[in-house]
Amino acid sequence: MKIAMIGAGGWGTAMMISLAGRHKDLVLYCRKPETAEKLNRERENKEYLPGVHLPEVIRITSDLKEAVEGAGCVVICTPSKAVADTAGKIAKWLEKDAVVVSASKGLADDEGHRLSEVIAQKVAGITDRIVALSGPNHAEEVGAGLPCATVAASEVPEAVQIVQDLFMSPVFRVYRSDDIRGVEYGGALKNIMALACGVLDGIKLGDNSRAALMTRGLVEMTRFGVRFGAKMNTFFGLSGMGDLVVTCTSSHSRNHTAGVMMGEGKTAKEIVEGTNMVVEGMRTALLVHEIAKREHIDMPITEEVCCLINGEHTARKALEVLMARAKKAESETYPTESL
Numbered sequence: 001m002k003i004a005m006i007g008a009g010g011w012g013t014a015m016m017i018s019l020a021g022r023h024k025d026l027v028l029y030c031r032k033p034e035t036a037e038k039l040n041r042e043r044e045n046k047e048y049l050p051g052v053h054l055p056e057v058i059r060i061t062s063d064l065k066e067a068v069e070g071a072g073c074v075v076i077c078t079p080s081k082a083v084a085d086t087a088g089k090i091a092k093w094l095e096k097d098a099v100v101v102s103a104s105k106g107l108a109d110d111e112g113h114r115l116s117e118v119i120a121q122k123v124a125g126i127t128d129r130i131v132a133l134s135g136p137n138h139a140e141e142v143g144a145g146l147p148c149a150t151v152a153a154s155e156v157p158e159a160v161q162i163v164q165d166l167f168m169s170p171v172f173r174v175y176r177s178d179d180i181r182g183v184e185y186g187g188a189l190k191n192i193m194a195l196a197c198g199v200l201d202g203i204k205l206g207d208n209s210r211a212a213l214m215t216r217g218l219v220e221m222t223r224f225g226v227r228f229g230a231k232m233n234t235f236f237g238l239s240g241m242g243d244l245v246v247t248c249t250s251s252h253s254r255n256h257t258a259g260v261m262m263g264e265g266k267t268a269k270e271i272v273e274g275t276n277m278v279v280e281g282m283r284t285a286l287l288v289h290e291i292a293k294r295e296h297i298d299m300p301i302t303e304e305v306c307c308l309i310n311g312e313h314t315a316r317k318a319l320e321v322l323m324a325r326a327k328k329a330e331s332e333t334y335p336t337e338s339l
Ligand SMILES: NC(=O)c1ccc[n+]([C@@H]2O[C@H](COP(=O)([O-])OP(=O)(O)OC[C@H]3O[C@@H](n4cnc5c(N)ncnc54)[C@H](O)[C@@H]3O)[C@@H](O)[C@H]2O)c1
Pocket: 007, 008, 009, 010, 011, 012, 013, 031, 048, 077, 078, 079, 080, 081, 082, 086, 103, 104, 105, 106, 137, 138, 139, 140, 276, 277, 278, 280
């Protein structure tokens, strides 16, 4: 089956390299012709995934029609803010009943639409085989062939089975899930907590406080997801806790790194302008905070992350606010869905 990857950042490139071990019809799409030409010439993505060879079997193009036409599986892996637009653009060349995979992490808009939802809207009438792929998978490690596990989720069982079969390898283990909401919310919201953990590490608050933040962060993520129809158990799996752990602790994480810089006093604007890479947690925090306010969902960590992004609180002030919250029983803070 032909597989098209739309987005040649670190993650799109790493997935292609992983797929190259077992597939022969692979096309990597990048927006700029000069980037496609450079990747073809150098066989290395020096900007987003340096040091990893791009196998010859991967064709690289800046022609979207060439990438999408004839593909049985199209993976969208742009920054979340560009997913809806990208899905709209691929629609006219998309094969009937092709599987479309959303591999980005974030929300589509401040209405709380998930990425797979906006993809489904854009490709309606052509295919309903939409799958979210999400888990603790840093591109640097996947590109280097280190082992990892992830989750493919969809409401369409045959679509999720196709993705599991296509992506599964001896070093890339794929689990199936029918809870696409939980998988997408987990992947989006853990980036907010990674920013917060980075801040905490930036001002050197220690390991105990990081464990507390990650645990309370998981409760907050779960509370939000369950309110919007996700299954609670999904947050305890790879796409929830698994991804939370890796993003809050790994030196590869752009979100954690950005948080460290915020803790050290850099502004959000300075951080975003200082990198070519996407720091999804900033956009997601602002979107989630708006939704949480509107829906009366208690999300104190997200709120403080937004105060930091907007320059309203210092890291010390955010800590003070979180530590001084009302006394309560731990159990009363869990979402109401029973396990
Ligand atoms: N890097 C990882 O380890 C990793 C792992 C899993 C998921 N993800 C997710 O995958 C998505 C992409 O991340 P990445 O790490 O590949 O990004 P990246 O920062 O490495 O690269 C961003 C890529 O997006 C392209 N881009 C920027 N704006 C665009 C636009 N408006 N339209 C189309 N393309 C645009 C850039 O040219 C570049 O190729 C994000 O949602 C991220 O959270 C990343």
